[in-house]
Amino acid sequence: MRNLVDLLYKVSILETIGTTKVDVNEIQFDSRKVGNNDVFVAAEGVTVDGHQYIDKAISLGAKVIVCENLPTNLVEGITYVKVENSTIALGIIASNYYGNPTKDLKLVGVTGTNGKTTTTTLLYELFTNLGYACALVSTIKIVIDGEVIPSTHTTPDILTLNKMFREAVNRGCEYAFMEVSSHGIHQNRIAGLHFEIAGFTNITHDHLDYHETFANYLSAKKKFFDDLPKTSIAISNADDKNGKVILQNTVATKKMYALRTDADFKGKIIENQFDGMQLEFNGKEFWTSLIGKFNAYNLLLVFGVATILGQDEIEVLKGLSTLGNVDGRFQTFQTQKGIVIIVDYAHTPDALDNVLNTIEAIRTKNEKLITVVGCGGDRDKTKRPEMADIASEKSQVAIFTSDNPRTEDAEEILREMEVGVKAQFYNRTLKITDRKEAIKTALKMAEPKDIILIAGKGHETYQEINGVRTHFSDVEVASELSKLLDK
Ligand SMILES: CC(=O)N[C@H]1[C@@H](OP(=O)(O)OP(=O)(O)OC[C@H]2O[C@@H](n3ccc(=O)[nH]c3=O)[C@H](O)[C@@H]2O)O[C@H](CO)[C@@H](O)[C@@H]1O[C@H](C)C(=O)N[C@@H](C)C(=O)N[C@H](CCC(=O)O)C(=O)O
Numbered sequence: 001m002r003n004l005v006d007l008l009y010k011v012s013i014l015e016t017i018g019t020t021k022v023d024v025n026e027i028q029f030d031s032r033k034v035g036n037n038d039v040f041v042a043a044e045g046v047t048v049d050g051h052q053y054i055d056k057a058i059s060l061g062a063k064v065i066v067c068e069n070l071p072t073n074l075v076e077g078i079t080y081v082k083v084e085n086s087t088i089a090l091g092i093i094a095s096n097y098y099g100n101p102t103k104d105l106k107l108v109g110v111t112g113t114n115g116k117t118t119t120t121t122l123l124y125e126l127f128t129n130l131g132y133a134c135a136l137v138s139t140i141k142i143v144i145d146g147e148v149i150p151s152t153h154t155t156p157d158i159l160t161l162n163k164m165f166r167e168a169v170n171r172g173c174e175y176a177f178m179e180v181s182s183h184g185i186h187q188n189r190i191a192g193l194h195f196e197i198a199g200f201t202n203i204t205h206d207h208l209d210y211h212e213t214f215a216n217y218l219s220a221k222k223k224f225f226d227d228l229p230k231t232s233i234a235i236s237n238a239d240d241k242n243g244k245v246i247l248q249n250t251v252a253t254k255k256m257y258a259l260r261t262d263a264d265f266k267g268k269i270i271e272n273q274f275d276g277m278q279l280e281f282n283g284k285e286f287w288t289s290l291i292g293k294f295n296a297y298n299l300l301l302v303f304g305v306a307t308i309l310g311q312d313e314i315e316v317l318k319g320l321s322t323l324g325n326v327d328g329r330f331q332t333f334q335t336q337k338g339i340v341i342i343v344d345y346a347h348t349p350d351a352l353d354n355v356l357n358t359i360e361a362i363r364t365k366n367e368k369l370i371t372v373v374g375c376g377g378d379r380d381k382t383k384r385p386e387m388a389d390i391a392s393e394k395s396q397v398a399i400f401t402s403d404n405p406r407t408e409d410a411e412e413i414l415r416e417m418e419v420g421v422k423a424q425f426y427n428r429t430l431k432i433t434d435r436k437e438a439i440k441t442a443l444k445m446a447e448p449k450d451i452i453l454i455a456g457k458g459h460e461t462y463q464e465i466n467g468v469r470t471h472f473s474d475v476e477v478a479s480e481l482s483k484l485l486d487k
Pocket residue numbers: 029030031032043044045046047048049050051053152153154155156157181182183184187
């Protein structure tokens with residue numbers, strides 16, 4: 001049991017009704033999870049307003065209600081705490097409940113449209129190999145000192161985060177690396193966390209279904225940096241058009257990394273091949289098995305963060321040169337027939353463009369490049385024609401297929417993609433709704449040395465159609481089918 005007074009420390013309270021000198025059990029923001037003596041924090045969501053579940057929470061045993069609007073029917077014996085912003089209050093209460101774990105960790109958050117999973121995973125692996133106990137919160141998985149927990153969000157809710165960080169501190173973790181999504185920032189899922197370093201990768205077109213305009217999307221990302229305290233360090237990509245904008249109003253110490261301009265962390269690509277890159281960071285050369293300019297940026301951010309955290313530059317570069325690809329990010333293998341398959345999580349126009357440019361820069365021009373790609377349902381629709389345009393322009397064959405249609409009609413998504421194809425490239429495109437069939441067709445069309453890029457789902461091990469998830473893995477499907485077809 002915890003005392004409510006302690007939990008409300010630093011919460012900006014407008015009004016209380018009833019006593020705050022009560023002991024409470026757990027904190028909940030979902031009425032369905034409320035138990036005896038819990039605190040229920042009612043918050044307005046994207047689909048419903050949590051305030052409408054206050055009675056339900058009380059009937060399940062809630063003793064304290066934290067809310068922005070007091071209900072008209074106040075219940076005897078219940079403590080009501082009116083706050084300005086419920087989600088921010090939830091963040092502070094959650095931190096207090098778990099003993100402010102992020103004050104005892106060096107927490108690094110990375111935001112940006114692409115590269116969050118890659119950079120946070122590389123940081124986790126680098127620091128683990130350097131001998132530190134660490135935690136990772138990413139789209140693919142959550143890891144606490146080696147123990148893997150499945151991930152449901154890129155940035156989980158603030159109660160889950162504090163619970164995990166408490167566990168990490170208890171297990172002796174010194175560092176935590178986490179992805180900070182724009183949804184996470186906008187919904188205050190990171191409220192009250194203490195970030196030692198905040199990193200920015202890049203910002204391009206995504207999630208306009210949620211944020212509506214690019215300006216809103218940019219300001220959601222910027223808010224992460226605006227809210228940092230003076231003691232934090234913000235590190236941004238000087239080559240990105242918005243790399244400086246994002247740091248405009250932060251009071252944190254500012255650092256920059258770049259390949260094209262002068263910066264605190266300056267990188268250069270010496271060689272870029274199919275089996276890796278020779279890079280130069282701050283005048284020191286090293287080899288990485290990661291491929292593509294975008295990964296040079298990711299590695300440079302990792303290098304910057306690691307040196308800011310006090311690691312020796314040479315040791316960091318040695319460490320980076322031993323790291324391989326992150327699951328589903330430019331994951332490459334060859335079939336028996338000699339077809340090169342690349343599975344990549346590119347699910348935005350910019351990511352797809354980067355991956356296709358990377359392949360173009362390192363392939364010999366005699367082979368065909370076949371791209372299999374789809375776009376997710378219930379997500380930003382404006383990505384659809386753009387991704388189809390890019391795929392058809394930069395591949396010899398583009399097969400449009402389903403990604404995760406979720407609750408949308410898969411055929412309709414394909415029609416919306418197709419609109420983006422330029423007339424002169426139309427005859428190099430195919431539409432095959434079933435993803436497995438699409439991959440099979442690509443394999444049948446391919447000759448030895450041809451390249452098949454399977455984009456959009458990367459590490460995912462499911463496909464969601466009509467709201468139902470079934471097991472599906474691009475890597476598994478491609479390798480099973482290629483074995484069958486090679487026979
Ligand atoms: C659109 C979106 O982001 N929704 C998130 C949001 O849910 P919501 O605002 O819709 O919640 P709501 O249903 O309106 O409910 C409002 C409030 O009432 C409460 N409630 C609701 C029903 C009830 O019976 N009782 C009750 O108390 C809810 O707990 C909530 O507090 O808050 C929930 C709790 O934190 C999230 O789980 C949920 O993520 C949904 C499942 C989701 O799919 N989110 C995706 C889009 C997302 O967040 N993606 C980003 C990654 C993007 C990227 O890759 O860049 C991520 O960080 O994962």
